[in-house]
Amino acid sequence: MDRRTLQPSLLELIRRTSAELPDDIAKVIRRSLRTEVPNSTARYAMEVIQRNIALAKKKGLPICQDTGSILFFVRGPLGLRQSRFREAGDAAVAEATRIGYLRQNSVDSITGANAGTNLGPGSPTYHFEQGPGGQTEVRLILKGGGCENVGTQYSLPDTRLGADRDLAGVEKAILDAVNQAQGKGCGPGILGVAIGGDRATGYLHSKEQFLRRLDDRNPNRVLARLERSVMARANSLGIGPMGFGGKTTLLGCKIGVLNRLPASFFVSVSYMCWAYRRQGIVMDPRGRIREWLY
């Protein structure tokens, strides 16, 4: 893949992810605005959110100043040179930071120093996967710190919640996470949940749920039912947009499952804020954008 075409494609992916909310999310936000009571603070919050989405798109500037962890999910053919892809990705991230599509957002955990480039150990993060055919798909999630901080992991059984190692226990854990988060994760939020796995694969799989379209249907019928149940129950808690109270606490809930060890039963919950920055591109073999995925 040609670095000279790949790098501008990735820069454009970053720009669009940071500035434009994908249609599937924007649609649900519009719908939930109408369900909030006129003149309530919840309605007010949703109106400001709506205005902000339009303004960011018009100006081509970040929807939220916390441009978040930079997570690339790359699916490419055999022969995709990962080291070359990383080089182009790193360069695109540094350039996006210079322009202001991304905030200077990556800090040395020991010294607290901010190099101002968003480059360093773990930043950006690349997940590579081999896919069929000759095309390369790149998906990008920008996940802010406020919502990342309210993510949590349960190890069942959990006696505080009365949550056993069954689907009822899983549902209790998920709902507890929503209640703990209150408005701190910039709700209304979207949950990505993984049942099972180890602690690391569970969290990763919970984040991979954010790659799903909000209007998709879980092919696993048990999980599809659980997703619907969590939505209805979470929205009955009354936390509302920004934790001001109201009807919309969650905009979506996506649940995946991994096998587990007999000894372990993790429920990993990732929370995404309403500023759900996720986009994706399909590229031709030279690295030019052929199609947008969301």
Next chain:
Amino acid sequence: MRLEAPFTEEKIRDLRVGDIVEISGIVFTGRDAVHKYLHEGNPSPVDLTDAIIYHCGPVVVKEKNVWVVKAAGPTTSIREEPHEAALIERYHLRGVIGKGGMGQKTLGACQEHGCVYLHAIGGAAQVLAEKVVRVRGVHLMERFGSPEAIWEFEVEGFPAVVTMDTHGNSIHKDLLAASTARLQEVFAEIDREKV
């Protein structure tokens, strides 16, 4: 309603939770590094007396030698809970803008010293950046980097909701209690479905 500088204790004590305000005047950004720094006893490079502090790490770039705010929404406030009450007491801060609300210690300081918590809309970086009409200066930039520096913003009509007032009220406290009670009902429902 409008909340304009100077931010006097009297104006602040008139506010009640649920009030939607539009703030005009100077606000100073300050987040994790600044709070820790000031709480440790280091001198503030700006006069924070009767000031409004804004939990915000903005995107600011220099264009033709002028600072331009590209994005400026609030960051999560609860991380400053260990520090805020002391700063409210020391400087008589009149307002704290942020998101997600703060805890009992801050609520107590708000009541005692005359300060309110002003909840901005999290993530609304563009709507809020538009309300910053001028950047008057920046401090501690070398030391903490751009998002963690103290930015002196002149704002006009900056929108926020009062969620903690000087009368001991907190929307956050009340909502957590209500949603937790509701959660217990939901748990009971789930348990009933199991049998």
